[in-house]
Amino acid sequence: MTGINKFTRVLLLSGTMLVTVPALSANAQTVEDRLNKLESALDKILQKLDNQGSKLTEQETEIVNQAKRITKQEKMVSSAPAAAGGKQADGFMVGSTNIKIGGYVKLDTMVSHYSDGAPASGNLGRDFYIPSLTTVSPTGDGQTVTDFNPRETRLKISTSTPAGDSTVSTVLEMDFQVTSGGDERTTNGYSPRLRQALITYDNWTFGQGWSTFQDVSALAENLDFIGPAEGTVFVRQSMVRYKNGPLEIAIEQPETTVTSSAGARVLPGTDTIPDVIARYTMKSDWGHVALAGMLRSLSIDQGTLGVPDDDSALGYGVSLSGKLKVADKDDFRFMVTAGEGLGRYIGVNLVNGAAVNATGELETIGTISGFASYRHFWGEKSRSNITFSYFKADNPVAFTGTGVTDTSMSIHANYIYSPVPKLDVGIEYMYAERELENGLSGNMSRVQFSTKYAF
Template identity: 50%
Template sequence: MAKVGTGLVKGLLLSATILSASPVWAQDSDVDARLDRLEALVSGLIERMDAKQTAATEGDVAVAQQAQQAITETRALAQRTAAMETKVAEQSAGGNGFNVGKTRVTYGGYIKADAISQRTSGGQVGTGSIVRDFLIPGAIPVGGTSSGFDTDFSARQSRFILQTSTDVGGGHTLGSKIEMDFMVTSGGDERVSNSYTPRLRQAYITFDNWLFGQAWSTFQDVGALPETLDFIGSTPGTVFERQPMVRYSNGGLQIAVEQPETTVTSPTGGRVLAGDDSLPDVVLRYNHTGDFGHLTAAAIGRVLRVKPDDFGLISDSAIGYGLSLSGKVGLGSRDDLRFMATAGQGLGRYIGLNIVNDAALRLDGSLDPIATYSGFLAYRHMWTDNVRSTISGSYFKADNPVALTTGGVTDESWNAFGNIIYSPVPPLDLGIEYMYANRELENGASGNLQKIQLSAKYSF
């Protein structure tokens, strides 16, 4: 009887040992059930052997107890293995989303509620105007009488992002991204519904190193933008453009052909979109990253073009070009400095939400590209782990041919802002920000904008 019991216990111990050594068992969904049955069997055997000590030797009991210990250790190993595999799977998949066959679908975005109160010294901004939603330097009123503080509440900046990634075999990956929000769209009112129409921000396909579709311009360094409650913040000194393109990336090097569009200042100072472009804008960019942060250099070449149908004169084309240097540099253990400096001619629509146009029209109908200079500097300081502030200043200057554009076009614009942002939990930001912005025309007329903004933002 003792020999039979000893053999059975040793067999059980051998089974537990095999189970603990096999990763296949650790991945089996019913491993816990199997261990429960094995543990119950060993426990029952030990009880019977304790009740019949005359039929069992001390060695039998010791072997059975070793079997019990092996099963306990096996259970712990299986649980650790399953947890580790789950963590690895989540990290490789991005941590959120779900799988559809070979495609990983992830989603993100944020909900943002804003309360904005602002005044303008050069005239009243009408209700429903986008100038009351965020800073547009070229639209700051000038020459009029000062308005009082106008207050608006909005959730229009809320954003939704959907992305996919598919392993198509052969070491290739096919991806996509679509991003939408509700800014700069019609359909809403502050009287009853505030029902604003969604708009497309980004929509593109990626295949290995290639990108096809609408994305941030390769000429813009999104990673250098300061943290702000305003939609953009340092707008006068910022390259800001989203448009369709084809882009190739290899390491830090990027080259892209992007949508062309020539904006022209008419002899009366107005804006004309020629729509006659035949060659894409070409951008070359290099990104250098390190422990310090990142530095980016980007160059752009453009062919500006008009036809007789636009102004009833001649067809003409002109070269536009520019260079932008930007980056984000760490200061100390947590603070950082962000900056951008851009100069060139024929860059009008790329800078500060098209503060000035790409070119002016000479008397014979030919194009005179407008030179621009812009930049910003921003410093972010971490007061504690969940409280931080950013202060920033930006500047824009245009070299308009006044004889062709009149004195009613923007000569320069600048702004400064400071904020305090508190994150009680990582996905939630609560903040307050003060901004002062100024715009001056070539004829000397000027106007300023003062804004206080409170925001709550939940990122997911």
Template identity: 45%
Template sequence: MLTKKPLASLVALAVAGLCGQAQAAVTFGDTELTYGGYIKLDTMWTDTSDGQIPTGIGRDFYVPSLTPVGGEGESATFDAHARQSRFFFKTATALDNGKKINGTIEFDMMATPDGDERVTNGYSPEIRHAFLTYDNWLMGQTWSTFMDVASLPDSLDFIGNTDGAIFVRQAQVRYTNGGWQVALENPETTVTPNTGGARIVTDDNSVPDVVVKYNHTASWGSLAFAVMARQLSIESATLDDTTNGYAASFSGKYNVSATDDIRFTVNSGEGIGRYIGLNATNDAVIDATGQLEAIQATGYALAYKHSWDNKWRSSFIYSALDIDNDAELTGLAVTDSTSSYAVNLIYQAASKLMFGVEVRHATREVLSGAEGDLNRVQFSAKYDF
């Protein structure tokens, strides 16, 4: 049932949307609905030393594993899109047991395959977040508990410190008590065939990924420490094996001043593959006997955000990923390491309006020793509503 003045509430909601108010709210019965989001334009000039990145996500934002290696250099490319634009709805409902349940659902168009650049540039929305919270419980899809959002840099790129960062959204059940969190999350295993080849995504796991995390927040910033245990599995007509994966993450944000901060992350483990660097390495490789062997990888990133005045700010970002491949198992064409440097200059024209430019240099090396470079200049405009 609606509130006593549903029409007035709906009109208020519509007017708030037209005026661009962040998280405008309206009440329907026992439920309060809020919404918000942003519109963002990204334009990118990209030059790669060893070939061209195919049309797709590697042209829309930085994906470490897609930097070409061993090809012929081509002309630079220019791309523009508004696919990162997003919107969300949140609800808070008073229940008849005296408690409250909250819900969040958010969409963007960033990585959907539908659409092209010929005529309409239409792209399908995809779910980013869809979860509920009740008491100390979270249930649904959101950031992995193994990830620390606070350590992500202030970047125009979709992620910013991609090489060494944990970046995963997935369905989960999470329990929080003070600074402690325990979660059971949707599993998935990515595998490198013996001696190399196309990635195998198995979908054969029988138990969830388990994450335990501790968060500490203080006036000076925040720290997060997390550990994860995983089952890595493959089952087919010719292969049937399971092994274990383990990983740890330490990350944080230190406030140098009221406007400046340092953000960092260090992540390492065996079988950490799909969690780090946008799956730049797989979780495991198949050995000569058809058994799975977890792949060790370590990523790290550091960013410093500095405000020049109340309108202008910059971030200086370094990120890297090192992978411990066994050449006899993976072959020589797999990614062995990636790294990137980035610096930006952002102008906050108003509280809800931002313009910025970012320069990035990235390098990818494969196990044979061959490497390729990426240079990118990105301009962005963003309106928060």
């Protein structure tokens, strides 16, 4: 048993070395080489013992198996995707899967003045800017309200698992916006909601995420949850997307929204053809520019809004967006979107995709919208953003009525200070206006204080 005991000590020493290898070197290739050599040495010892007719006890066999498991796990760690700068990827390993937990905690404090009366407590327009919720009334009186809101707080879990020559990645993201729960009287508790749930393998993406029609990288940096909402594409939904270099092609969840003659929103729910979207993004040292196009089939079934038979209409649109570097750190961001029947894709569904005409057919609603935003850094720890946003609809008023939105605009200006990395403290002023087809208009001005820490 003397030889076996020596062998056991060798295995224990090898296991200790395996555990400490990653700490000895930041070079993943060197770590893998050492692991391979240790594994080879173990195999040679086992082969020699076998040739000598020696057998391991149950305890010694378990030590061998444990050493092999450690070797395998450390190889996975050493081959995990590296982050920028050549550093090991963030997160932790569970088997062969790298798991990363991120997100942020944020508190918004808002003082808002509405020219035509404030929305009721708990209304989404009190939590963040939604253009369609800017109140418009011929008899409304001005009203000022104060709200505290932590609901933008977000949790994100990402995974990455080697799969042969490829990698399978997932994203699960939640926050507390637009959900039911407690009120402001007692607990202020809110239910979590699903934001993103994505699987990525090779060039394919499956699940729910930001629409391919939306350029997330071009979004303005505002303290408000969305910012220039009426001027931006803003949709998360289920999809199947293929990406090849700068080109992305996707089929995404269809959902028709129709305006009744009284200006009400109707969702027929009879869509059969997915929205088809393509986007091409050019990137360089100067930033990026993206061009996206979409085709969608709007549909309504027999009987809805008095339609005598099923009907459909073609919706389409294009969106040009980008983020351009200016000077050393400043940047300019923009988006311009136009089309027919875009509906819910623009301005958080500020207008619908279509209306029903006198013969029961769908008439698409045309829109044009956009925003421009400039970000300036005052120093290493502070920056400001100024943003202008605009929206215009071409409503067929003979079929929608005149109580629908014609135009909307907003202006945002902020100052953000970061005393330490990932901690932002800021103040933002926003002014917004909305005008209906009948000429009635209303406005809202808001001062927002925010504190956010990302992790």
